[in-house]
Amino acid sequence: MKPILSCRNVIVDFSGFKALQGVDLDVQNGEVLFLIGPNGAGKTTLLDVICGKTKSTAGEIIFDDKISLTKLPEQKIVHEGIARKFQAPSIFIHLTSFENLEIAMKQQKNLVSILFAKMTNRQRDKIEAVLKKIGLYDVRDEKAGSLSHGQKQWLEIGMQLIQEPKLLLLDEPIAGMSGEERTKTGELIQEISRDCSVLVVEHDMDFVRTFSTLVIVMHEGKVLCEGTMAEIQENEEVKNVYLGRSG
Numbered sequence: 479m480k481p482i483l484s485c486r487n488v489i490v491d492f493s494g495f496k497a498l499q500g501v502d503l504d505v506q507n508g509e510v511l512f513l514i515g516p517n518g519a520g521k522t523t524l525l526d527v528i529c530g531k532t533k534s535t536a537g538e539i540i541f542d543d544k545i546s547l548t549k550l551p552e553q554k555i556v557h558e559g560i561a562r563k564f565q566a567p568s569i570f571i572h573l574t575s576f577e578n579l580e581i582a583m584k585q586q587k588n589l590v591s592i593l594f595a596k597m598t599n600r601q602r603d604k605i606e607a608v609l610k611k612i613g614l615y616d617v618r619d620e621k622a623g624s625l626s627h628g629q630k631q632w633l634e635i636g637m638q639l640i641q642e643p644k645l646l647l648l649d650e651p652i653a654g655m656s657g658e659e660r661t662k663t664g665e666l667i668q669e670i671s672r673d674c675s676v677l678v679v680e681h682d683m684d685f686v687r688t689f690s691t692l693v694i695v696m697h698e699g700k701v702l703c704e705g706t707m708a709e710i711q712e713n714e715e716v717k718n719v720y721l722g723r724s725g
């Protein structure tokens with residue numbers, strides 16, 4: 479089976495500083511792939527270049543076997559089926575979780591027309607299914623501003639899922655979460671992967687250990703190695719550059 483995403487020799491040069499120095503990486507269909515590595519390794523830059531926020535200097539990124547992403551604008555990449563949850567909040571705190579998902583579903587329209595337009599049963603079902611998936615169905619009519627930190631993050635993920643992406647990019651999804659919220663987030667990521675591949679940048683090794691199948695280690699703008707967490711922990715190069723230092 480062809481990978482959903484294929485990066486080949488991707489280079490990003492920021493005015494002479496190469497944040498990515500030739501990244502080769504595949505994400506398979508239905509896979510949760512964890513990306514780890516020390517600070518400055520290029521993990522966020524890689525997500526930025528996949529979603530079009532940053533343009534690559536060289537290399538190729540192929541999505542869904544045929545779409546070259548490197549020259550596409552961000553909005554077109556979203557349209558092709560790549561969703562990115564940013565760390566900066568994008569929810570409307572004065573609207574309910576339901577309404578936030580409604581807006582995300584009809585992103586192309588303006589806020590007023592969205593809230594007054596009649597919703598079809600199919601659209602309502604879709605929003606309710608996402609609310610159930612992200613664990614917010616019971617609080618769907620509460621203002622998003624009153625949700626816990628974890629619930630807000632899940633709502634953000636839901637706002638991406640409602641677009642039915644084929645690949646979801648997550649950057650440190652459990653930052654600031656309680657232990658229970660972390661577990662729920664790990665379970666949510668696993669559930670999401672039934673319909674959508676997920677590429678997760680994460681620093682929390684306990685979380686990666688618990689929820690990963692395949693892990694990729696980045697270092698100095700390149701992929702250092704890939705494998706299961708157990709394999710990676712035994713890798714001498716990884717011990718030197720990363721795990722050896724941070725535990």
Ligand SMILES: Nc1ncnc2c1ncn2[C@@H]1O[C@H](COP(=O)(O)OP(=O)(O)OP(=O)(O)O)[C@@H](O)[C@H]1O
Nearest residue numbers: 492495496497515516517518519520521522523524
């Ligand atoms: N716009 C930019 N201009 C210049 N240098 C940049 C820019 N964005 C990132 N960098 C540099 O590129 C390198 C890789 O940064 P990046 O944020 O991708 O690393 P990271 O692996 O995500 O690190 P962290 O785990 O700390 O978030 C860093 O040295 C960073 O300072």
